[in-house]
Amino acid sequence: MAYEPGLVDALLERIRADSARTVLTPAVELASLVPGGTDAVEVLEECAEDDIKMMRGTRDLYFFSELSMTEPYARHLYRLAEKDPVRLIAETTRDESKTYPRPTPVSTFDDSPFSMTKAEIDAAISKMAFDPEYADIHTVKASNEDVYLYSATYLTEAHAAGLAEWASVGEKENP
Amino acid sequence: MSVTYGYTGKILRVDLTTGKIWTDDTMKYKDYIGGEGIGYKILWDEVPAGTHPYAPENKIAFGAGPLCGTGVPCSGRTTITSLLPTSPFHGAGSSHMGGYFSVEMKYAGWDMIVLEGRSPKPVWIRIEDGKVKLEDARWVWGKGIFDTMAMIGSQMGKEAQIAAIGPAGENQLNMSVIRTGTSHSAGGHGGIMGAKNVKAIAIKGTGSVKVAATPEELMALDKYMMSIIGANNQMVIPTVPLPWAEYSDKGSRWTGRPGLYWGAANPPVETGECNPADMQSVGKRTQKAVFDLGAGAEKYTVRMGGCAHCPIRCHAQLNVPQLEKYGMDPNVSNTCVGWSGPRGVMSLVGIKEFDGNGADSSIVGNGIGTTMVDDLGVWCNYGQIGRDVKWFYQKGVFKRVLPAEEYASIPWDMLEKGDARFLIDFYTRIANKQGELHHILDGSAWIAQRWGLGDDYWDAKDNKLWTRGGYPVHHSNEAGGQVGALISCFTNRDSQNHSHMNFIGNKLPIALQKEIAAEIFGSPDALDAAMDYKPMNEAKARFVKWSMVRGRLHDSLTLCNWMWPMAVSPQKDRKYRGDTTLEAKFFSAVTGVAKTEAELDKDAERVVTLLRALTVRSMGTVDMRNQHDNTNEWITKADKDKPQFTPGTIQMEKTDLELGRTMVYKLFGWDEKTGAPTKATLEALGMADVASGLGEKGLLPV
Numbered sequence: 057m058a059y060e061p062g063l064v065d066a067l068l069e070r071i072r073a074d075s076a077r078t079v080l081t082p083a084v085e086l087a088s089l090v091p092g093g094t095d096a097v098e099v100l101e102e103c104a105e106d107d108i109k110m111m112r113g114t115r116d117l118y119f120f121s122e123l124s125m126t127e128p129y130a131r132h133l134y135r136l137a138e139k140d141p142v143r144l145i146a147e148t149t150r151d152e153s154k155t156y157p158r159p160t161p162v163s164t165f166d167d168s169p170f171s172m173t174k175a176e177i178d179a180a181i182s183k184m185a186f187d188p189e190y191a192d193i194h195t196v197k198a199s200n201e202d203v204y205l206y207s208a209t210y211l212t213e214a215h216a217a218g219l220a221e222w223a224s225v226g227e228k229e230n231p
Numbered sequence: 232m233s234v235t236y237g238y239t240g241k242i243l244r245v246d247l248t249t250g251k252i253w254t255d256d257t258m259k260y261k262d263y264i265g266g267e268g269i270g271y272k273i274l275w276d277e278v279p280a281g282t283h284p285y286a287p288e289n290k291i292a293f294g295a296g297p298l299c300g301t302g303v304p305c306s307g308r309t310t311i312t313s314l315l316p317t318s319p320f321h322g323a324g325s326s327h328m329g330g331y332f333s334v335e336m337k338y339a340g341w342d343m344i345v346l347e348g349r350s351p352k353p354v355w356i357r358i359e360d361g362k363v364k365l366e367d368a369r370w371v372w373g374k375g376i377f378d379t380m381a382m383i384g385s386q387m388g389k390e391a392q393i394a395a396i397g398p399a400g401e402n403q404l405n406m407s408v409i410r411t412g413t414s415h416s417a418g419g420h421g422g423i424m425g426a427k428n429v430k431a432i433a434i435k436g437t438g439s440v441k442v443a444a445t446p447e448e449l450m451a452l453d454k455y456m457m458s459i460i461g462a463n464n465q466m467v468i469p470t471v472p473l474p475w476a477e478y479s480d481k482g483s484r485w486t487g488r489p490g491l492y493w494g495a496a497n498p499p500v501e502t503g504e505c506n507p508a509d510m511q512s513v514g515k516r517t518q519k520a521v522f523d524l525g526a527g528a529e530k531y532t533v534r535m536g537g538c539a540h541c542p543i544r545c546h547a548q549l550n551v552p553q554l555e556k557y558g559m560d561p562n563v564s565n566t567c568v569g570w571s572g573p574r575g576v577m578s579l580v581g582i583k584e585f586d587g588n589g590a591d592s593s594i595v596g597n598g599i600g601t602t603m604v605d606d607l608g609v610w611c612n613y614g615q616i617g618r619d620v621k622w623f624y625q626k627g628v629f630k631r632v633l634p635a636e637e638y639a640s641i642p643w644d645m646l647e648k649g650d651a652r653f654l655i656d657f658y659t660r661i662a663n664k665q666g667e668l669h670h671i672l673d674g675s676a677w678i679a680q681r682w683g684l685g686d687d688y689w690d691a692k693d694n695k696l697w698t699r700g701g702y703p704v705h706h707s708n709e710a711g712g713q714v715g716a717l718i719s720c721f722t723n724r725d726s727q728n729h730s731h732m733n734f735i736g737n738k739l740p741i742a743l744q745k746e747i748a749a750e751i752f753g754s755p756d757a758l759d760a761a762m763d764y765k766p767m768n769e770a771k772a773r774f775v776k777w778s779m780v781r782g783r784l785h786d787s788l789t790l791c792n793w794m795w796p797m798a799v800s801p802q803k804d805r806k807y808r809g810d811t812t813l814e815a816k817f818f819s820a821v822t823g824v825a826k827t828e829a830e831l832d833k834d835a836e837r838v839v840t841l842l843r844a845l846t847v848r849s850m851g852t853v854d855m856r857n858q859h860d861n862t863n864e865w866i867t868k869a870d871k872d873k874p875q876f877t878p879g880t881i882q883m884e885k886t887d888l889e890l891g892r893t894m895v896y897k898l899f900g901w902d903e904k905t906g907a908p909t910k911a912t913l914e915a916l917g918m919a920d921v922a923s924g925l926g927e928k929g930l931l932p933v
Binding site for chain 1: 471472473474475476477478480481482488489490523567568571575614704705706709738740741742760761762763803873877878879880881
């Protein structure tokens with residue numbers, strides 16, 4: 057389908073500019089860039105260049121450009137945009153338990169790019185314990201009291217405990 | 232003399248007994264590469280078995296390799312080789328320091344300095360290019376290293392590079408260092424300098440190192456290398472998620488990030504994004520102060536320092552004004568165990584708030600610890616001193632072995648309260664050889680005999696002692712299971728090998744690591760996920776051999792094994808692959824002698840085997856498997872509730888480790904029963920003289 061001149065470029069430019077300042081572009085914010093009756097998402101699905109990627113959330117669709125951010129980083133931003141701290145913490149933990157594999161220090165979430173408050177983190181972890189959807193997420197503590205989360209789908213308790221102790225204590229004693 | 236590229240072609244020889252100074256030809260040792268390799272060859276040729284490390288007959292070599300002084304990244308290391316006083320059989324070993332000493336040595340025209348004999352009075356050695364003079368050192372004898380450097384520097388000029396010992400070395404204490412710069416210490420050989428009555432070596436060089444390649448060719452290789460290099464220890468992902476990064480790990484040494492500063496710089500310097508594509512920010516990737524000392528160190532950080540020709544600045548340079556209260560300079564610098572070793576003495580309860588230092592007590596305490604050991608020249612034996620203090624105090628060993636009056640005079644209350652002023656008292660006593668306490672610097676093998684320490688000392692998991700040879704873990708079974716464990720079995724001190732650790736510890740996901748391992752070692756099974764170790768296999772043995780060979784290669788070239796080899800990179804476009812041929816590429820470019828990766832590794836294999844031969848000769852037995860390579864019991868027994876080869880334990884299995892030893896022996900061509908080098912292997916490596924020497928002593932396996 058042919059769109060009016062400059063329309064596609066305007067959408068791409070907006071997404072790339074947002075990504076360059078490390079924010080996702082929600083689909084809702086693209087609506088003002090297209091004429092009435094035109095769906096920005098349809099335009100992008102049809103005409104976007106290779107660097108433009110889309111993530112489908114429960115609240116919106118989000119776009120980003122791989123020229124400025126990687127897909128894993130965009131995924132962090134996407135989870136933040138979804139404003140569901142419980143899911144954010146659980147899915148980040150699952151990713152790390154599966155990928156590296158390693159347990160996730162709870163302190164991860166008070167750091168960039170999450171920047172959650174202690175109360176938000178504590179609340180999310182507490183709620184998780186009562187939701188069967190997150191039954192695989194457990195906590196484990198290193199001997200210096202650092203708390204870690206892990207997904208039992210990918211790590212056993214003994215493995216998570218060993219890795220947590222190494223990360224918090226052992227590695228610092230054996231630099 | 233014909234032109235030699237990379238090498239200066241000259242070794243400085245000094246007989247301290249007679250004052251004779253002469254020149255030797257480096258190139259007659261070229262089969263042993265440089266640095267450590269040549270140092271071992273000189274020990275083999277010239278220091279008889281049974282020589283005491285502190286005897287005049289022992290020799291100590293300060294070595295640089297052909298890449299040192301050429302601008303190759305991370306090539307500022309000095310390798311010091313001699314007999315090891317801490318070893319119960321005085322085996323050979325190397326100690327290493329970074330800084331600028333070896334580069335200055337090359338610029339002065341020397342590949343190596345070899346000292347022998349014993350001076351009748353304290354001296355320091357003045358080297359100004361080809362001019363070498365033994366100078367009276369009585370006016371600096373007894374001084375700390377900081378004063379010594381300043382005073383000798385006043386005679387030589389500020390451009391001089393100095394390596395010196397403190398009171399610990401002068402007093403011929405086994406656990407003492409030789410230090411250069413503000414914070415670069417080689418542990419284990421300070422007492423040998425003391426025994427030779429040499430306080431310091433000071434060098435000024437005005438020459439250069441000739442390189443075979445054109446400047447453009449070398450720069451192109453440097454630039455390529457700069458695209459491969461990561462952060463300290465070749466960690467290739469940042470601590471927090473960053474837009475350019477696919478992966479992150481809070482434990483990474485790639486700490487640079489937006490919002491993290493060198494906080495005491497004027498104005499403060501933000502480490503920033505540190506995108507791998509930006510070559511100019513490589514030096515900001517490793518904000519080591521916060522990694523080594525915690526977040527509280529950020530505001531005290533002036534900048535990162537490091538070694539000659541190294542883009543990775545891993546020495547945190549801090550300004551801690553509170554140190555002046557203790558008569559110390561507020562400017563303090565170090566890295567890794569340079570911080571944790573001294574503070575380890577406080578490990579009974581750690582460093583708590585003390586003397587009104589509030590929340591910054593830990594930073595101040597670390598500053599006190601590192602200042603004390605860097606001035607007095609004390610070595611920690613890779614952190615063992617701290618574990619020993621804790622064990623001896625808790626188990627009543629100090630109370631049992633120290634005279635009552637001495638015991639009562641030690642401020643144990645400070646240790647119990649976590650008051651870091653304890654470190655001032657403790658290090659002053661031991662470095663100055665006061666009381667029975669100072670024997671803690673004899674090293675574990677000797678104090679176990681002197682203080683009647685039994686199996687419980689050796690076999691306690693928390694003591695981390697690897698063998699009865701008296702050295703501890705250093706990236707051992709916690710680093711790749713059998714890979715790290717086996718690497719730790721073949722040395723006469725802590726293995727100091729980072730070839731495997733720079734790979735295992737790069738923080739990439741295990742699937743990626745396994746892919747890369749398969750490309751280098753022939754199977755993804757060379758590497759297990761951390762703490763999920765599987766039984767021994769041939770690929771792990773190849774990983775062990777590669778790590779040992781590259782360790783010796785780096786200490787001979789001389790490159791920093793805390794960065795090299797470059798098995799991985801931070802480059803997504805390269806699928807995180809590094810380039811393990813880089814050493815050979817640089818060697819060929821610098822020396823003009825074309826070597827492939829395999830050929831250069833073969834040269835380094837010669838160095839590994841020579842160290843093995845030296846050990847056989849020192850111990851007077853071929854039975855390396857049972858007399859040398861075995862480990863303490865905790866390594867196979869400590870985790871009673873976690874069976875071997877189940878997730879969560881680093882516990883090894885005895886039969887499996889024996890199998891691993893056999894596999895490694897086989898790969899090196901050593902006798903599979905004893906682990907000693909065979910005549911055939913030695914001859915195949917061009918070491919017929921070594922085979923002959925061992926044969927004469929009946930030390931070749933039959």
